Amino acid sequence: MTIDSLVRPNIKALKPYRAARHDHVSGVLLDANENSFGSALSFEGLELNRYPDPYQLELRSKLGLLYGVQSENVFLGVGSDEAIDLLIRIFCEPASDSILVIEPTYGMYRVAAGINNVAVRSVLLTDDFQIDLPATLKALKPRTKIVFCCSPNNPTANVLRREDILTLCNQANALVVVDEAYLDFADSPSLADRVGSVSNLVVLRTLSKAWGLAGIRLGCAIADPDIISLMLKIKAPYNINALTSAEASKALENRALIKRTTAAIVAERGRLYGALRTIPYIRQVYPSDANFLLIRCDDASVVYSRLAQKGIIVRDRSSEPKLANCLRITVGTPEQNDLLIKAMKELTP
Numbered sequence: 472m473t474i475d476s477l478v479r480p481n482i483k484a485l486k487p488y489r490a491a492r493h494d495h496v497s498g499v500l501l502d503a504n505e506n507s508f509g510s511a512l513s514f515e516g517l518e519l520n521r522y523p524d525p526y527q528l529e530l531r532s533k534l535g536l537l538y539g540v541q542s543e544n545v546f547l548g549v550g551s552d553e554a555i556d557l558l559i560r561i562f563c564e565p566a567s568d569s570i571l572v573i574e575p576t577y578g579m580y581r582v583a584a585g586i587n588n589v590a591v592r593s594v595l596l597t598d599d600f601q602i603d604l605p606a607t608l609k610a611l612k613p614r615t616k617i618v619f620c621c622s623p624n625n626p627t628a629n630v631l632r633r634e635d636i637l638t639l640c641n642q643a644n645a646l647v648v649v650d651e652a653y654l655d656f657a658d659s660p661s662l663a664d665r666v667g668s669v670s671n672l673v674v675l676r677t678l679s680k681a682w683g684l685a686g687i688r689l690g691c692a693i694a695d696p697d698i699i700s701l702m703l704k705i706k707a708p709y710n711i712n713a714l715t716s717a718e719a720s721k722a723l724e725n726r727a728l729i730k731r732t733t734a735a736i737v738a739e740r741g742r743l744y745g746a747l748r749t750i751p752y753i754r755q756v757y758p759s760d761a762n763f764l765l766i767r768c769d770d771a772s773v774v775y776s777r778l779a780q781k782g783i784i785v786r787d788r789s790s791e792p793k794l795a796n797c798l799r800i801t802v803g804t805p806e807q808n809d810l811l812i813k814a815m816k817e818l819t820p
């Protein structure tokens with residue numbers, strides 16, 4: 472299998488838009504119909520009247536350093552959600568190709584496919600929320616172009632077995648996208664170290680979780696340079712704005728701080744896990760490799776609404792396959808977790 476054989480013919484043939492800033496970033500810039508007089512906003516010396524760098528070379532190399540890959544292995548997106556959408560658009564022919572999701576999992580894979588009129592095939596995780604390899608391999612059809620694996624998986628919170636993902640990469644005539652949005656909270660290595668040797672593997676990372684930067688919208692795809700080139704070819708020319716880029720660059724200097732807050736979240740996760748396990752109407756608290764816990768209650772909808780009445784909002788995942796009566800709870804600050812534990816102990820559904 473070659474990646475080229477999976478790409479939609481119209482994407483291969485596409486002549487990408489060439490924006491002004493692809494060609495010039497300095498000089499007397501009268502080429503992009505920007506406002507030469509300046510902007511209504513000044514922010515830390517940034518030239519906000521100018522379109523931002525379409526290639527994002529500096530930031531891509533910084534994220535490459537963070538994730539242990541070269542800058543040509545890195546695509547930057549408006550959150551990893553943008554990468555999910557672009558991958559579907561590159562590889563899946565509307566009304567004819569499909570993606571495969573391993574459910575219950577993050578809902579955007581299904582939605583992004585739906586928006587693009589791409590069919591969704593689905594297979595269930597095993598009862599211990601791992602990949603059911605025989606069922607997953609069987610569910611792959613000739614027109615299945617992408618398999619999405621979320622590890623740690625949202626909402627089940629566990630890391631998927633690395634060997635299973637690599638077996639999928641090896642056996643599937645499709646792209647295997649491993650969404651590692653929550654990996655910073657896990658004690659497991661990233662699969663990013665395999666993109667050099669596994670040509671159909673794409674790893675997604677995001678600054679929205681451990682880095683606490685959901686508001687600036689920055690995520691990345693890590694893959695073989697051929698896949699990255701295709702993503703760069705079809706993205707909107709200026710997808711990453713100048714403010715996001717500048718703030719992300721600064722944030723990346725704070726690695727030690729992020730390590731400390733991640734450790735604090737993991738410690739709170741352990742405390743919350745212990746406390747929730749003592750509550751009689753909670754039947755199960757699942758182990759977590761992420762910044763949230765999945766719990767199974769006697770009656771999740773009652774717990775959900777009673778907590779909401781007290782102003783504590785969690786996510787009801789009960790309608791997902793295998794997750795009857797399950798709630799997903801994000802680990803909060805120690806104070807927020809105290810409030811949650813107190814409220815949950817007081818509930819007698």
Ligand SMILES: Cc1ncc(COP(=O)(O)O)c(C=O)c1O
Nearest residue numbers: 550551552577625652677679690
């Ligand atoms: C598994 C998973 N992937 C991706 C995302 C979206 O990340 P981003 O903010 O980078 O778009 C989320 C957000 O909740 C998520 O749970």
